[in-house]
Amino acid sequence: MTAADATLTRSGTRKGSVRDPFSSPWRRRLPLLPALLFTIVVTQLPFLVSIYYSFTNLKDRTQSLIPEPTKFVGFDNYRAIFNDPFFRQAMWTSVKMTVFAVGLSLFFGTLFAVLLDRRFHGQGLVRTLLITPFLLMPVVAALIWKQQMFSSLFGILNRVLQFLGLNSVAFISDHPLASIVTVLVWQWTPFMMLIMLAGLQSQPSDILEAAAVDGATPFGIFRQLTLPHLRRYLELGALLGSIYIVQAFDAIDVMTGGGPGSTNVPYFVYQESLGGGFRYGSASAYAIVVVIFAIIIATFALRVLSGLLKDEDRV
Numbered sequence: 001m002t003a004a005d006a007t008l009t010r011s012g013t014r015k016g017s018v019r020d021p022f023s024s025p026w027r028r029r030l031p032l033l034p035a036l037l038f039t040i041v042v043t044q045l046p047f048l049v050s051i052y053y054s055f056t057n058l059k060d061r062t063q064s065l066i067p068e069p070t071k072f073v074g075f076d077n078y079r080a081i082f083n084d085p086f087f088r089q090a091m092w093t094s095v096k097m098t099v100f101a102v103g104l105s106l107f108f109g110t111l112f113a114v115l116l117d118r119r120f121h122g123q124g125l126v127r128t129l130l131i132t133p134f135l136l137m138p139v140v141a142a143l144i145w146k147q148q149m150f151s152s153l154f155g156i157l158n159r160v161l162q163f164l165g166l167n168s169v170a171f172i173s174d175h176p177l178a179s180i181v182t183v184l185v186w187q188w189t190p191f192m193m194l195i196m197l198a199g200l201q202s203q204p205s206d207i208l209e210a211a212a213v214d215g216a217t218p219f220g221i222f223r224q225l226t227l228p229h230l231r232r233y234l235e236l237g238a239l240l241g242s243i244y245i246v247q248a249f250d251a252i253d254v255m256t257g258g259g260p261g262s263t264n265v266p267y268f269v270y271q272e273s274l275g276g277g278f279r280y281g282s283a284s285a286y287a288i289v290v291v292i293f294a295i296i297i298a299t300f301a302l303r304v305l306s307g308l309l310k311d312e313d314r315v
Contacts, residue, residue: 056070077285113200130190
């Protein structure tokens with residue numbers, strides 16, 4: 001075998017020859033191309049159109065007595081965002097709704113995970129029942145709480161208050177934010193519970209047994225060993241929960257219809273556009289700002305998830 005043949009055998013092609021476009025790397029990526037193009041068309045093109053609309057005064061002309069021509073307004077829509085008191089109120093409502101819902105979901109999720117992280121009779125049934133709320137559609141969950149729990153006429157909570165000799169409470173109208181947070185906590189606690197349960201079951205049992213032999217109390221073991229071990233899982237649950245809960249829409253639409261004190265940013269954008277405002281230009285600017293904040297939160301979530309996976313690899 002000559003030197004040229006040996007070179008051809010090792011590299012597969014002669015030096016200077018044209019590389020086959022369908023060689024190994026391209027052959028693996030080519031089947032993904034249709035899915036990639038479909039994703040770009042479905043997601044990125046509408047996003048680019050929304051960016052264009054955010055620089056215009058686009059409105060639904062059929063809803064106006066005096067139609068105005070669409071024109072380029074530059075950054076006027078973005079400047080108006082920070083001068084709009086209703087948008088600031090919606091931002092503050094989104095923050096409160098997300099913080100309370102995520103915090104309470106993490107607390108109850110961790111509590112249920114600790115209770116389930118031990119063997120007892122009927123453990124599988126209890127775990128299934130606790131996971132069930134997360135499997136319901138958000139609209140169904142909101143309807144259940146609105147009609148069966150919060151109703152001032154035949155709601156279970158008001159029946160209990162009347163049995164105790166107390167007056168009925170119009171939960172949704174008097175406490176709209178608390179009512180929505182209750183539904184979100186009820187639905188997202190199982191999600192947090194699963195994350196915390198995975199963290200508890202990944203904890204080395206020999207360390208816990210050694211601490212118990214040394215005389216540590218169960219609360220001391222949880223505070224000094226289990227809780228630091230769950231830190232990554234708590235961060236992951238908080239960030240993933242924030243990404244989804246900040247986009248809450250169904251519960252608000254079904255329960256309050258965007259009434260005072262319950263309108264978050266996604267519902268505000270809906271009201272600005274399809275909900276009656278028909279101001280698509282300013283609504284697009286609001287939506288772009290929301291997307292930017294969501295990308296920031298998602299970036300932190302991916303970093304935490306990456307760190308968690310690296311720690312698992314080291315173990």
